[in-house]
Amino acid sequence: MTLKHILLGTAAAFALSPAMALAERGSDGQLNIIYWQAPSTLNPYLSGGTKEVESASLVLESFARFDENGSLVPFMAEDIPTVENGGVAEDLTSITWTIREGLLWSDGTPVTAADAVFTWEYCTHPEGGCAQASYFDGVESVEAVDDSTVTVHFAAPKPFPYTAFVGSESPIIQAAQFADCLGAAAPECTDANFGPIGTGPFVVEEFRPNDVITFVANENYRNPDQPAFARVTFKGGGDAASAARSVLETGEFDYAWNLQIDPTLLLEMEANGIGTVATAFGTSVERLHLNQFNPDPALGDIRSTQEGGPHPFLTDPIVGQALSMAIDRPLLSEIGYGAGGQPTCNVLPAPELYASTANDDCLVQDIPGAIALLDEAGIVDSDGDGVREYEGTPLRVLFQTSTNAVRQDAQALIKQWWSEIGVDAELRNIDASVFFGGDPSSPDTFQKFYADIEMYTNNFAGVDPEAYMANWLCSDIPSPDTQWQGANIQRFCDPAYDALVAEMSQTAELEERGRLAREMNDMLMQSHSIIPLVHRGGVSAHANTLGGVRMSDWDSELWNAAEWYRIGE
Amino acid sequence: MTDLTTLEAETYQKPRNQWWDVWDQFKTHKGAVIGAGFFIFVLLFVFLGPFVWTLDAQYIDIRARNQGPSWTHPMGTDQLGRDMLSRLMAGGRTSVSVGLTAMLLALIVGTFVGVIAGYFRRLDGILMRLTDLFLALPILPLLLVIIMLFRDPLRASFGPEAGIFILIVFVIGITSWMPTARIVRGDVLALKEREFVLAARSIGTPPHRMVTRHILPNVLSPIMVSATLGIATAIITESALSFLGLGFPSDFPTWGRLLFDGTDWLQRNPERVIWPGLAISLTVLSVNYIGDGLRDALDPRIRGR
Secondary structure (H helix, E strand, O other), X not given: OHHXXXXXXXXXXXXXXXXXXXXXXXXXXXXXXXXXXXXXXXXXXXXXXXXXHHHHOOOOOOOEEEOOOOOEEEOOEOOOOOOOOOOEOOOOOEEEEEEOOOOEOOOOOEOOHHHHHHHHHHHHOOOXXXXXXXXXXXXXEEEEEEXXXXXXXXXXXXXXXXXXOEOOOOOXXXXXXXXXXXXXXXXXXXXXXXOOOOOOOEEEEEEXXXXXXXXXXXXXXXXXXXXXXXXXXXXXXXXXXXXXXXXXXXXXXXXXXXXXXXXXXXXXXXXXXXXXXXXXXXXEEEEEEEOOXXXXXXXXXXXXXXXHOEOOOOOOHHHHHHXXXXXXXXXXXXXXXXXXXXXXXXXXXXXXXXXXXXXXXXXXXXXXXXXXXXXXXXXXXXXXXXXXXXOOEEOEEEEEEEOOHHHHHHXXXXXXXXXXXXXXXXXXXXXXXXXXXXXXXXXXXXOOOOOOEEEEEEXXXXXXXXXXXHHHOHHHOOOHXXXXXXXXXXXXXXXXXXXXXXXXXXXXXXXHXXXXXXXXXXXXXXXXXXXXXXXXXXXXXXXXXXXXXXXXOOOOOOOOHHHOEEXXX | OHHHHHHHHHHHOOOOOHHHHHXXXXXXXXXXXXXXXXXXXXXXXXXOHHHHOOOOOOOOOHHHOOOOOOOOOOOOEOOOOOEHHHHHHHHHHHHXXXXXXHHHHHHHHHHHHHHHHHHOXXXXXXXXXXXXXXXXXXXXXXXXXXXXXXXXXXXXXXXXXXXXXXXHHHHHHHOOOHHHHHHHHHHHHHHHOOHHHHHHXXXXXXXXXXXXXXXXXXXXXXXXXXXXXXHHHHHHHHHXXXXXXXXXXXXXXXXXXXXXXXXXXXXXXXXXXHHHHHHHHHHHHHHHHHHHHHHHHHOOOOOOO
C-alpha cells in the first residue's frame, strides 16, 4: 500500500509539472550537461578553450550575444547600439552601451559601468596574460559616463564595433570580486576564478577543476521566471563517443557537446528515440595547410621557418591545385560528418555576404584533370616508381593531423586519391592535446608544422571576418622569435594580400567589406596553399525532453540556457 | 659370428640425439602441442596468407563500407571498405614480427647481462643495479620521449614504416630484458658452485669456454621459457601502443590498431573487435603453452618422469 501511495504521489507530481513548466524559476529540477573535455577554470579571460568559455557562459554574461542566425541579442544591455540609434558614433570611433535597468549580480549588488571599465583594465593589464585580449584590440579607453552608461573608445574608426563586451568570450566580471586579481596576480585568485559572480541564469555551487561543476539557479536573475532548472550538473571528461551514448542511448545526460564521431554511428544512436542531434553552422572549416617553407628534418631547428627556405614543390600553385582537384569533398563530408558537414571550396564560407562563389569548381572531383595538369606542367614520373618528380624532387609528403577516428579515415581516403595522381603521402597522427597544445618545446604542434601538409579545423567567433582574414599577414607567420605563436600556419606571404587587409581595416561600408573579404579569400584559394575541405557545423545532442535549445555556432552553445526547460512527460 | 654381428650393430648404433628426448617429453604436454600447432598456423596465416588472399589491406573501396561477412569479404569490411581479412593478415605480420624480433633482442641482452653478472662477481653489483634501474623505467613515457627524439632521423634513413619498426622493437627489447637477466643470473650463481664446474675449472678451462660449454647449456631452459613469454609481452605491448595511437602510421594495420579502430563500432559490427582481439589473445595463449611445454621438456630433471 505504501509503495502504491508513493507511486501515485510521484505520478501526480509528474502530471502537474508540465503545467508549471514555464511558470516558475527552478520548477524543472535537474539539468545534466556533458562536455567531453573538462573545464579547468571558469574565468574565460584565463583560458582560450571552448570548454572553459562555454561553461562560464552559464554564469558570466556580456552586453550582447549572438543568436543562432548570428544576430545580436541584448543581454546585459538595454538594446544594441547602432549608428542609427546614436549608440555608435558617426565617425565609428566609439560605441555606447546602456546597462539594463535594475540589473543585479548574483550576490545582490547592482551592476555598474565601473564593472565594465574594470573588465577592460583586467584584460589589458600589461602583466597579465589575457586569453581574450584580441577582443580589446584597438580599444583606446573604456569610459564610465554614468552608473549605467559605458562608452568604448577606439583608436581608429572601427567598422565592426561589437567586439569588446560582446559574446561569451568577452564577458563582464565583477570589479569587487576581482579587484585584487589584476595582472600577474590573476591566476592566483583561485576562489574568484573557480566561482565568478555573474549575472547569468546560474551560480556556481561547487567547482572541481577538470571534473564536475555544480550550478544552482541565480535568485537574482533578471527574468523572474527563468531559469526553469533549479540545478545544473556540468560533467567534463571522457570521449566524444561515450558522451554521445550518454545522451542518445542511456539518457543519463540531457546535453552533449561537440560530437565528432562517425555519422553512421551517430544516426544509429539517434534512432533510439531518446535524444536529437542538433547541428549549427558557423564558420568552421576543415582544411589542409600546405607548408610554404621547407620542413626537411635535415634542416634541424630552422625547418619550417623563413631561414629554412621555401618548400621544394608546394609553393607551386599547380601542385596545390592538382592535390585539391583529386579530392572528392562531397564524399569526405558525407563519410566524416554526415549532416554536420557541407563540402566547401572557401576558407571563409559564411556569413553569406563574405562567401565567395569563385572557386566552386573544386566541389567535383577531377582526377584526370589533375593528372593532365601535372603532365602539362612537366611534373611527371621520370624514374618509374609511381611518384612524380618536381625538378628532381619526388612528390612525397608527410601529412599530419590530430588523433581522431574521423580524421584518420579522411587521411586514408585522401592518401588513396593522391596516390592515383602520383603523389605519395605518409600519414601521421598526433594526440590532440599535444597537437593543439601549443607547447613551444614540442616538435608536434600544429604551429611548428614540421610536416608538409596538415589538416585541422579553424573558425572565428562572431560574424565579422576582419581579424580572421588578418591571420594570413606575412607578419603572422609562426617562428621561434614569436614562441611559435601566429595564425598564418601555412606560411603564406603576399604583399598584395597585406594591402587588402590594411584596406579592410579602413573600410566601413558593409558591401565593400564583403567584396574585400571575398577577394582575400579568392587570393588564398588561388595560391593553393590552403585547401578547404568541409564546412563543419557544431554537432551536439540533446535529450528529447529538453526544450528551448537554440544552438548557435556564433557564440557559446549554451548562450540561451536560461530559456531551456523540461518538456513534460 | 651371429652374436658378434648383433653386438656390433648394437654397439655402433648412432647415439640418440638429446633433442629427441626433448621432443618426446614435449609431445606429452597436450597444451603445448596444440599451442605449437596454432602458432605455426598463425605464422602461415600472416606470412603466407597474403599470397593466397591477394586483396590489398590498404585499398579503400568506399562503396563496400561496413559490410558484414560475405564471399568477397569473409570477415566483412571496415568503415572505409577495406577488407578485414587482409587487414588481419597484414596486421598480424607486423605484430608477430615485432614480437619475435623484440623477444630476440631482449633475450640476447638479458642472457648476456645475466650470465656476466652471475659469473663474474666483480661485475655483479653494477649490472644488477643497472637492471634495477631499467626495471624502474616507465615504458610509456619513455616511449613518448624516444619517439619524439629519434622518429625523424630513423624515418629519414629507413623510411616511415621500417623506421618505426626498428624504434618499437628497440624500445620493447630494451625495456623487457630485465626479468630474463635476473632469472639467468640466479641460475648461474647456483650452477657456478656445482661440482662439475669446479672440476672443469680445476683442469684449467678459461672463463669464455666455461660459459659457453658448461653454464649456457644448463640455463637454456629458463631462457627458452622467458623467450616464449617475451613474445607474448612484446605482442601485447605493441598492441597497447597502437591502441594508444602511437607508433605506426594510422593507415598501417597492426592487431592493436585494428582493435583500436574497432572499439567505436563495437555495438554495430562486433566482429571488427572480436577478430583482432581473438588473434591477439589466442596467439599469446598458444605461445604461453609452448613455453610451459618447453620448460618441462628442457629440464633434464623433469624429463622422463
